Amino acid sequence: MSSVPVIGHIGYSGLVGKSILTNLLEHHKAGKVRLVVLYREGSDLSQIPDDVEKRLVQLDDSGAEQNKKAVEGLEVLLSTVGAAGLKAQTYLIDALEGSKALKTFVHSDFGTNWSAKELEAPGLAVIKVKEHVVEHAEKKGVPITNIRVGAFDVYVFKFQAGGTDIKGNKQQIFRNSLKNPLRITSIPYLGYATAQLLLKPQQLVNQTIQLYDFSPTGQDFVDALTKINGSQAVITHYSEEQYQADLKAGPGQAIGAAIKAKWGDDNWGPDGVPDIEGWKSKSFEELAKEWAAQV
Ligand SMILES: NC(=O)c1ccc[n+]([C@@H]2O[C@H](COP(=O)([O-])OP(=O)(O)OC[C@H]3O[C@@H](n4cnc5c(N)ncnc54)[C@H](OP(=O)(O)O)[C@@H]3O)[C@@H](O)[C@H]2O)c1
Secondary structure (H helix, E strand, C coil): CCCCCEEEEECCCCHHHHHHHHHHHHHHHCCCCEEEEEECCCCCCCCCCCCCEEEECCCCCCCHHHHHHHCCCCCEEEECCCHHHCCCHHHHHHHHCCCCCCCEEECCCCECCCCCCHHHCHHHHHHHHHHHHHHHHHHHCCCEEEEEECEEHHHHHCCCCCCEECCCCEEEECCCCCCCECCEECHHHHHHHHHHHCCCHHHHCCCEEEECCECCEHHHHHHHHHHHHCCCCEEEECCHHHHHHHHCCCHHHHHHHHHHHHHHHCCCCCCCCCCCCCCCCCCHHHHHHHHHCCC
16 A cells, blocks of 8 residues: 555546646645546546546446556545536446445535435436435445535625625525525635545545535625625515525526525534645635626
């Protein structure tokens, strides 16, 4: 066994993947991990340095032998695949079954703590796939790690998941969201924190980790918008009728609706974010200001 953790990463080119990869490459360069990138036929490898080992996977019924070779010796397999690749992670689990080196498979969760009841909403079917992946890992005896987050900063400020319109100086309120916190995970924090946690894989085995770096109330949003725009932000209301309709719509609207309900009901599930050494946090107002300049 290597003296530093051997970490495989698939899905390194996505939103979450890129951010973690940047930090893992630094750890690789510093000799703190040995990074192995897993790629598919046609994946973009142009950003992967020459000294990082690259192994091909084939995530279908005929890839078993190839995938076994690809996961050989990995102590951690980190998957940050997007929605299109979630189900295909079962092929990675099949390859990891029986591995003596593996400590944990960090699957592509990076979602909030959804309850079984919340996942009944038709628009949340895409998220339910993750449960299937976890069940498959349990069946195959593959240890797993769930990384749970809040709504991503980009999702909140650009795609208005919580009903925030920075430029229009408006904040939507649902139920008690004016006084309850919205969990937000900024992508740079997620990348830094996840990469740091991967340095100690033993601590991740069969664990669920919570990672979020902001928890502003609806009032904090109203105050930040008011400061940024120099005039009183307007509060609008998200109705129960709209909520029910959005839950039945496509994933974008349905997940936004479910996030608003979590916020309104303060129903985020377990907390307890681990200490992340060296992370320099900023104030919520600074975060909102940065996004105001981008949207
Ligand atoms: N909490 C939140 O607010 C929030 C928001 C968005 C996403 N998420 C979650 O974060 C995770 C990552 O999402 P993301 O937005 O970063 O994803 P993304 O940007 O769509 O990631 C795309 C990545 O997935 C890989 N991929 C695509 N199709 C694949 C397939 N069929 N098989 C294997 N790999 C495939 C791609 O690899 P190639 O380079 O090989 O194409 C690429 O690296 C997901 O679990 C998602 O649900 C959470």
